[in-house]
Amino acid sequence: MVTGAGRGIGKAIAENLAAKGVKLICVSKNPASCGGVADAITAAGGNAVARAVDVSSSSEVEAAAAELIKEFGPIDILVNNAGITRDGLLARMSDEDWDAVIQTNLSSAFYWTKAIGWPMCRSRWGRIVNISSVSGIMGNAGQANYSAAKAGLIGFTKTVAKEFARRNVTANVVAPGFIQTDMTADLSEEVQKGVTNFIPMRRFGQSDDIAHAPSFLCSEEASYITGQVFTVDGGMAM
Ligand code: NAD
Numbered sequence: 353m354v355t356g357a358g359r360g361i362g363k364a365i366a367e368n369l370a371a372k373g374v375k376l377i378c379v380s381k382n383p384a385s386c387g388g389v390a391d392a393i394t395a396a397g398g399n400a401v402a403r404a405v406d407v408s409s410s411s412e413v414e415a416a417a418a419e420l421i422k423e424f425g426p427i428d429i430l431v432n433n434a435g436i437t438r439d440g441l442l443a444r445m446s447d448e449d450w451d452a453v454i455q456t457n458l459s460s461a462f463y464w465t466k467a468i469g470w471p472m473c474r475s476r477w478g479r480i481v482n483i484s485s486v487s488g489i490m491g492n493a494g495q496a497n498y499s500a501a502k503a504g505l506i507g508f509t510k511t512v513a514k515e516f517a518r519r520n521v522t523a524n525v526v527a528p529g530f531i532q533t534d535m536t537a538d539l540s541e542e543v544q545k546g547v548t549n550f551i552p553m554r555r556f557g558q559s560d561d562i563a564h565a566p567s568f569l570c571s572e573e574a575s576y577i578t579g580q581v582f583t584v585d586g587g588m589a590m
Pocket of ligand 1: 361385528536
């Protein structure tokens with residue numbers, strides 16, 4: 353299952369996993385977008401269904417997880433990718449913007465992992481990948497909410513890794529740098545230029561640049577890797 357699979361990085365991760373033969377549940381808030389991605393994967397010979405779920409809602413996630421497990425059995429791959437930004441300098445950041453970003457980027461991973469993680473542990477095989485950000489490692493002015501959520505995901509993942517390790521369930525983080533998606537499309541040309549100067553490769557990444565990392569971490573070859581943070585950022589955070 354991949355959350356936020358309707359577009360951008362989540363879509364690329366879903367497509368990459370599908371190309372490796374993984375049966376997909378594409379989750380997004382918007383039924384049309386995750387439905388479109390699932391249909392395209394199926395049309396290309398893969399196997400995917402879509403579910404519209406607001407991942408920031410504990411009750412929606414709990415109900416969806418129970419329904420999905422009833423329908424498909426234990427889910428063995430969980431990629432928590434759904435995320436939003438509500439940027440602004442700390443002094444002007446509203447409580448609503450703080451809460452929305454923490455709920456969508458961090459609490460969602462807790463809700464899904466709690467709901468899906470135990471059935472995964474009982475079946476003694478599982479892969480959890482949480483999509484963080486270089487902002488969670490380095491901080492970023494104007495992103496107190498986002499950086500806190502993304503840093504929180506790292507601590508959360510390491511704890512899950514320790515709790516689930518003996519059940520053959522791994523949990524890792526992929527932390528993208530600046531990637532060309534709808535999320536970054538709104539950044540002014542000036543900001544994009546400024547950011548690019550801090551990237552040793554001097555370019556934003558593409559969603560496909562990210563997608564290989566979660567796919568590898570979900571593979572059998574990665575069975576002895578857990579609790580790790582993989583930055584995929586053109587060398588930005590080193
Ligand atoms: P995007 O805005 O293009 O896509 C986000 C996806 O998440 C969409 O499908 C959207 O519907 C879904 N989503 C948002 N809120 C949701 C909710 N409440 N319930 C269900 N689905 C919801 O973003 P993206 O650039 O593809 O980012 C994907 C992930 O990668 C995010 O977690 C983001 O924080 C992270 N990331 C992105 C960048 C970047 O530069 N684009 C950098 C670092 C990390």
